[in-house]
Amino acid sequence: MSSPAPTLDVRTSQPRLRLVDRIADPSERVLALLLLAPAALFLGLIVVYPIARLIYNSFFDLRMSGGQSAPFVAFENYALALTDKIFWNALWNTVLVTIITVIGALLVGLGLALLANLPYRIRWPVRLALLLPWAMPLAFAGLIFAWFFNTDYGVINDWVTRLGFTPLQWLLQPGTAFAAVCIAIIWKSSSFIGLILLAGLQMIPRSLYEAAEVDGATRFQQFREVTLPLLVPSIVVALIFRTITALQTFDIPYTMTKGGPAHATETLAMLIHSTTIDYGDIGYGSTLAVLMFIVSMAVTAVYLRRLQRD
Amino acid sequence: MNRDGPFTAGRLRLIAAAIVVVNGFFPAVWILLTSVKPELELVRKPITYLPHEFTLDNYVQVFRQQPLGLYLANSVIVASASTVVTLVVSACAAYAIARLRLRYRDLILSAIIASSTFPLVTLLVPIFQTMRAVGLLNTYPALILPYVVLSLPVCTLVLVSFFQSIPRDLENAAMIDGATRFGAMWRIVVPLAAPGVFTAGILAFVNSWDEFLLALSLNSAARMRTLPVGIALYQGEFTFPWHIIAAALVVAIVPIAVLIALFQERVVGGLTTGGMKG
Numbered sequence: 001m002s003s004p005a006p007t008l009d010v011r012t013s014q015p016r017l018r019l020v021d022r023i024a025d026p027s028e029r030v031l032a033l034l035l036l037a038p039a040a041l042f043l044g045l046i047v048v049y050p051i052a053r054l055i056y057n058s059f060f061d062l063r064m065s066g067g068q069s070a071p072f073v074a075f076e077n078y079a080l081a082l083t084d085k086i087f088w089n090a091l092w093n094t095v096l097v098t099i100i101t102v103i104g105a106l107l108v109g110l111g112l113a114l115l116a117n118l119p120y121r122i123r124w125p126v127r128l129a130l131l132l133p134w135a136m137p138l139a140f141a142g143l144i145f146a147w148f149f150n151t152d153y154g155v156i157n158d159w160v161t162r163l164g165f166t167p168l169q170w171l172l173q174p175g176t177a178f179a180a181v182c183i184a185i186i187w188k189s190s191s192f193i194g195l196i197l198l199a200g201l202q203m204i205p206r207s208l209y210e211a212a213e214v215d216g217a218t219r220f221q222q223f224r225e226v227t228l229p230l231l232v233p234s235i236v237v238a239l240i241f242r243t244i245t246a247l248q249t250f251d252i253p254y255t256m257t258k259g260g261p262a263h264a265t266e267t268l269a270m271l272i273h274s275t276t277i278d279y280g281d282i283g284y285g286s287t288l289a290v291l292m293f294i295v296s297m298a299v300t301a302v303y304l305r306r307l308q309r310d
Numbered sequence: 311m312n313r314d315g316p317f318t319a320g321r322l323r324l325i326a327a328a329i330v331v332v333n334g335f336f337p338a339v340w341i342l343l344t345s346v347k348p349e350l351e352l353v354r355k356p357i358t359y360l361p362h363e364f365t366l367d368n369y370v371q372v373f374r375q376q377p378l379g380l381y382l383a384n385s386v387i388v389a390s391a392s393t394v395v396t397l398v399v400s401a402c403a404a405y406a407i408a409r410l411r412l413r414y415r416d417l418i419l420s421a422i423i424a425s426s427t428f429p430l431v432t433l434l435v436p437i438f439q440t441m442r443a444v445g446l447l448n449t450y451p452a453l454i455l456p457y458v459v460l461s462l463p464v465c466t467l468v469l470v471s472f473f474q475s476i477p478r479d480l481e482n483a484a485m486i487d488g489a490t491r492f493g494a495m496w497r498i499v500v501p502l503a504a505p506g507v508f509t510a511g512i513l514a515f516v517n518s519w520d521e522f523l524l525a526l527s528l529n530s531a532a533r534m535r536t537l538p539v540g541i542a543l544y545q546g547e548f549t550f551p552w553h554i555i556a557a558a559l560v561v562a563i564v565p566i567a568v569l570i571a572l573f574q575e576r577v578v579g580g581l582t583t584g585g586m587k588g
Contacts, residue, residue: 031491032410039403039422039462046459047425050436057435112333115326126327127574129334134581135570136338137520139538140559144337147344147552155340158357191334192581199582248429251522255542269431269523276435277527289432300427 051293057286064280077287087288089263090271091295097182097253097267098246104186105242106235109193116194117201130198133191142255145184146171149256171257174264181253181265188252189245193238200234201227240303247296268292338563345369345556352552368557378558380533381540385562388450388525388536389518392457396514397507400462404469405495409481419470426463434527441528448531456524461514468513468580472506473499509580512573519566537562 058077062070081087116126133141148156149170157167170176204227212222250269253259259266259274272292276285344352345368347361372378406412407419437456438447446452476499484494500507525536535543541558544551570577 028411028491032406032412035402035406035410036418038399039466042399042455042459042462043422043425046437046456047428047433050433050440051428053436053439054432057439112330115330118323118326120323120327124574126330127578128571129331131570131574131577132334132338132567135516135520135566135577136563137522137538139520139522139542140563141337143542143555143559144341146550147341147556148337150550150552152355153352153357153552155357161356187333187337195578195581199578244427244429248431250431251538254522254526269429272431273434273523273527277438282435282439286435289435292429293432296427296429296432 054286054289054293057283058290060283062281062283062286064276064282070283073283077284078291080284081287081291086263086266086271087291090266090268091291093178093264093266094247094249094268096178097185097249098243100182101185101189101246101249102239102242104182105190105193106238108186108190109238110197110235112190112194113197113201116198130191130194133188134195136188138188138251139255141184141188142252145180145187145252146256149180172261174261177257177261177265181256184252184256185246185249189242193242196238196241197231197234200231204230236303236307240300240307243299243303244296247292247299268295338567341556341559341563344552345560347553349551349553368553369561372554372557372561376540376544376554376558377532378540378561381535381537382561384450384529384534384540385519385537388453388457389515391450392454392461392518393511393514395454396458396461396465397511399458400465400510401469401500401503401507403462404466404473405499407466408470408473409478409495409499419466422466423463425459430460430523434523437524438527448529448534450534452528453518453521453525453536456528457514457518457521460521461510461517464513464517464580465510468510468583469503469506471583472503472509476502505576508573509576512569512577513580515569516566 059072059074060070061073061076112130116130120126148154151157151167151169151172154170156170160167168176170180208226208230209222212226217225248269249267250273253265253267254270254273257265259270268288269292272285272288275281275288343359343361346364346366347358348363348365348367351358351361351363403422407415412418433456441447441452480498480502481494484498485491489497520538521536522538522542525539526542529535530539537558541555541562544555544558
């Protein structure tokens with residue numbers, strides 16, 4: 001034990017031990033940062049960086065097939081968008097879809113929640129009936145409703161005929177196509193709203209209704225004075241969710257009508273998709289996406305303001 | 311409550327249940343009925359409701375003439391892989407947020423949730439560019455990576471609330487017994503949070519299974535299509551092969567329907583946690 005080897009061993013092993021120790025039990029702050037790092041990496045790569053790149057793109061005449069040269073065009077793309085009838089049409093359709101389906105899905109969802117909240121002995125059929133539309137891909141809902149609204153062999157026109165009316169060319173005319181798309185979206189999204197509102201309804205204490213009944217309140221008064229006010233937080237949550245997704249409407253009109261006839265059901269998301277992916281105009285498509293981003297952030301900001309004030 | 315006449319409380323309740331059930335199931339049932347009718351019956355007027363002639367031909371065709379099996383495999387691979395990655399990433403983040411001493415805790419959670427309000431279609435263009443530049447178009451990672459971000463907010467929320475419900479003392483006891491913090495997290499918190507992890511996993515899986523826009527744009531090559539893209543692109547130029555589409559839809563809906571039927575309560579719980587706090 002007189003050789004210098006052990007000393008050397010001690011010297012090298014001590015820091016190694018400390019290092020292992022540190023990995024196995026780092027300080028809380030280091031551990032927290034390590035655990036948050038993957039999420040931060042994903043959000044940085046797939047949300048933050050793309051948004052920066054999107055804004056950058058929008059100042060260039062960038063084409064997918066254009067090779068290396070992409071001339072800087074300053075605000076030309078924006079000027080083009082603001083005078084582009086197809087852009088305004090798509091924006092208008094998006095706003096209209098949002099307003100109609102938010103209100104529609106909220107009303108239908110509230111109805112479903114109230115019906116589902118009754119004291120059933122067997123609960124699963126009702127619960128599954130609310131979950132199935134939520135779990136079904138939007139694209140499938142679009143395809144199924146396209147089949148419903150089929151002019152010749154659709155079940156909707158069969159009912160229309162049985163009721164003694166002339167069948168409509170639902171998806172082939174602008175007005176009815178738009179209505180059909182909205183109906184499909186409301187069906188698909190109302191069940192999720194129903195689930196959220198149902199959870200809200202179930203949190204309202206029974207004692208409040210008993211007290212109202214003692215006071216002689218009618219069913220409708222109970223609904224207006226107890227149910228609705230206490231449901232407001234859930235309604236606000238549902239409203240925000242629905243609005244944000246409605247602004248992004250793509251799948252259902254894409255699978256039902258491809259945006260037609262004559263752009264009647266083309267939403268902003270569809271226009272961005274076709275401009276960039278189908279026509280390869282990345283600069284202009286990015287500009288449209290920036291405009292859409294601004295619109296949707298503005299809507300979110302308005303909601304958050306309201307939330308903070310309440 | 312018990313009034314005379316045909317509308318007793320019990321009967322009204324039954325009608326209410328029927329409305330909800332028909333609303334939820336009718337489209338799926340209709341497509342199921344469509345899928346077992348022969349092609350000629352679908353183009354006959356007046357239309358039939360129950361199939362006059364029952365056939366399973368459409369199902370044979372959908373696997374023989376169309377690569378539905380391939381789409382199914384693609385969907386399973388993409389959805390499973392993105393679910394696993396999402397769970398690991400969001401469980402780490404949620405643990406840090408729920409349990410560790412952390413400055414700006416609320417800000418970090420808000421930032422993660424805020425990312426879910428960004429429209430996916432605005433991210434589409436640069437994601438497409440990047441995937442194209444690095445040669446990932448028409449590969450599984452092209453979808454798996456963005457899908458992680460798609461479900462990260464809701465999964466993090468669900469897991470934060472689960473982690474918070476586990477008593478801190480359990481962890482402290484383990485650490486006093488000599489476990490490292492990481493060991494305590496791995497051996498105590500993760501197993502106890504298993505139901506939460508499972509719930510978050512189902513939500514992530516459904517999100518990925520259903521996604522259409524990115525799948526359509528990034529993986530449009532026939533061999534890389536997921537179910538929604540593959541089936542939506544069945545439509546020919548002028549004709550819709552409805553008998554084929556219906557059978558394909560049934561095949562594609564069944565796995566997800568079984569999943570949510572088995573774990574209804576968990577899914578509802580997860581959705582409403584995400585909803586209530588978001």
